[in-house]
Amino acid sequence: MSSKFKWRSLFYQSLLNTKMEKYLADFADKLNDWDTCGNVKEKTKLSKQLASLPECNNVQLDINDIVSIASDLPLSEGERRKTISILKQFMPWRKGPFSFFDIHIKTEWRSDWKWNRVLPHIKSLKNKKVLDVGCGSGYHLFRMHQAGALQIIGIDPTSLFFYQFQCFKRYMPEQNIHFLPIGIEAMPSTQYFDCVFSMGVLYHRPDPIKFLKELKQQLAPGGQLVLETLVVEGDKTTVLVPNERYAQMSNVWFIPSVKALIVWLEKVGFEDCKCVDIGFTSTDEQQSSEWMQNQSLVDFLDPENHSLTIEGYQAPLRAVITASVASTK
C-alpha cells in the first residue's frame, strides 16, 4: 500500500466507463474546493494522523455486525497503544461498531441494529449501484458492500466522519466503496443509482421537500429510496416543528408523522411508499462510550419519564420508509 492515500484518484477511476464519467470534472471541482474550505487546520491535523496509522500488509476485511479489519501479524503492545491514541484523535466515534486490528471501537450508536431493521425490507443490493446520503462514518457503506452492492458512494459534509471512514478504507483501496465529503446539494442530478439511502438526515434539513427532490434526482428509473428518519405519532396533518432544540439537538427542523411523510413523498413523485419499520430508540442503541464521551440519549430524555425528551416532546421514534421512482416503459 502506498503511504500517500489516493482516495480521490481511486474515486475518479471508479467512474471511468460508467454513466457517471461525465460528472468527473464536476466532482473534481467540488473536491478541490473542499481542500480549502472549512477548518483546514483540523483537516491537515487529521490527515497527518491518518498517515501515521500502522502500515500492514495482507489486511483482511471482515464485515458483520462489527466491521473489522485484521492482519495475520498482530500489533505489538507498543504499536497497539500508539494506534489507540491515534484513533482517539478521530473522536467522537458515533456510528459503528468497528474493530481495528483487534482494537474494539465501541461507538455511540449500534448502527448494526439500524441496518438489521432496514435490510430485510429492501430490494436486493446484489450488483447494485448505491448512494448513501449522510453516511456518517461510512459504517453502512461497508454493510452495503457485504450485501453485494457493486458500486457504493457515501456523501457527508462532516470532515471528521470522512477521516473516520478513511482509517478503514486506506487498507482496502481496491474496494469500490467511496466517501465524498460533500452534501447532497453539491451532487449533480445523476439519475444513476439503483438504491439511494438516507438515514438520519431528513430532520436536519431546513427544507425537507427540497431534500426529497434531491434524493429523487439521484435515482435511476425504477430505483428504490430507503429513508430512515425521526417521526412523531399522528395523522397526515401532524408535523412537529421543535422550538430551538429536540432531544438537545439544535439542528432539527421538521419531524412529520409517517402519514404526513408519505404525503410529502407522493407530492414529489415517489410511488409505492411504505413504512416497513417503526420503533422508539432505546438507550442501549445510543449511549456514550470510551470512544464518544459526550452526553447521549439518556441525558436527552426527561429523567422522570423516558417517553418524553428533556424539552417535553415525544421521545425519539424512528421509521424506515421505502419508496420507488417510476420505471420508464
Ligand SMILES: Nc1ncnc2c1ncn2[C@@H]1O[C@H](C[S@+](CC[C@H]([NH3+])C(=O)[O-])CC(=O)[O-])[C@@H](O)[C@H]1O
Ligand atoms: N446536506 C447534507 N447532505 C448529506 N449529509 C448531510 C447533510 N447535512 C447533514 N448531513 C449528515 O447527516 C448525518 C446525520 S447522522 C446519520 C448517519 C447515518 N446515516 C446513520 O443513519 O447512522 C444522524 C444523527 O446523528 O442525527 C451526519 O453525518 C451529517 O453530517
